[in-house]
Amino acid sequence: MTSKRRPLLAGNWKMNGTRASLDQIKAIGDGVKTSLSEKLDVLLCPPVSLLYVATALCDDSPLAIGAQDCHQKASGAHTGDISAEMIADCFGTHVIVGHSERRRDHDESDDLIRAKAEAAYAADLIAVICIGETEAERKAGETLEVLKRQLGASVPENATAKSTVIAYEPVWAIGTGLTPTLADVAEAHDFIRSTLAERFGEEAKGIRLLYGGSANPGNARVLIAVDNVDGLLVGGASLKAADFLAMYGAYGELLA
Ligand code: PEP
Secondary structure, eight states: OOSSSSOEEEEOOTOOOOOGGHHHHHHHHTTTTGGGGSSSSEEEEGGGHHHHHHHHHHHSSOOOESSSSSBBBSSSSSTTBBBBHHHHHHOOOOOEEEOHHHHHHSSSOOHHHHHHHHHHHHTTTTEEEEEEHHHHHHHTHHHHHHHHHHHHSSSTTTOTTTTTEEEEEOOOGGGOOOOOOHHHHHHHHHHHHHHHHHHGGGGGGGOEEESSOOOOOOTHHHTTTTOOOOOOEEGGGGHHHHHHHHHHHHHHHTTO
16 A cells, blocks of 8 residues: 555444443553544444443444445435434444445335435535445446446445545455455556546545455555555454454554
8 A cells, every 4th residue: 555545444234233342442542542543543443222321331442333224315214324414423433334245134225325424424424425335236347347336336426535535345354254355456446546546537546446345454564555545444353352453453563
């Protein structure tokens, strides 16, 4: 990673975690109270049931707390949904939108994801917009085409480097223990950067691009060293404070 973009290490707990897991959140919050956090952003997205308590637990920590999804509207008759405003009201600062599990389980379209990102901006949240190809699309040689389509339709016109993070998450790598080769990661991230540059010009240089998909303490060092990888979005390995903090520690060498 040769850029001046500030790296972002993000954890996504998905539908995992109860009050019994608050000690892990606290341990992560305490564990990132080091000088390394002057050079690196760290974000944890627990389930929304823990959001408010998590922000309170970590209010003296550089750890940012976010949510995993939001509704595209600010309020209204949408039973079971959470608005971006509500996330901000709980002192959340980020929201993941378009995770492949939302695309798959809830049939979320690129248009809907764009509307959710716009709702995030309206509530002053940073949108972490996920894109990535399925196994079948990769096998068919369609990866870059899919990324281009998803970027075009799910990233809002008014996206900025401050408001937007893009997470490249090959669907087949999520939770499977499989990761693309470093060359494939580099190809995808270079392509995302140049596609964003065609649309957003200079602004695209500041947009952070995360890699996600079976990142763990064993492979973090090599993944974060890939050009145009500005951080990681971590699922399973963010659930245990020790694992997530080991990945945080991997930045020690890179940013020394
Ligand atoms: C994710 O949930 O975004 C993810 C990348 O999961 P995992 O790290 O478990 O593959």
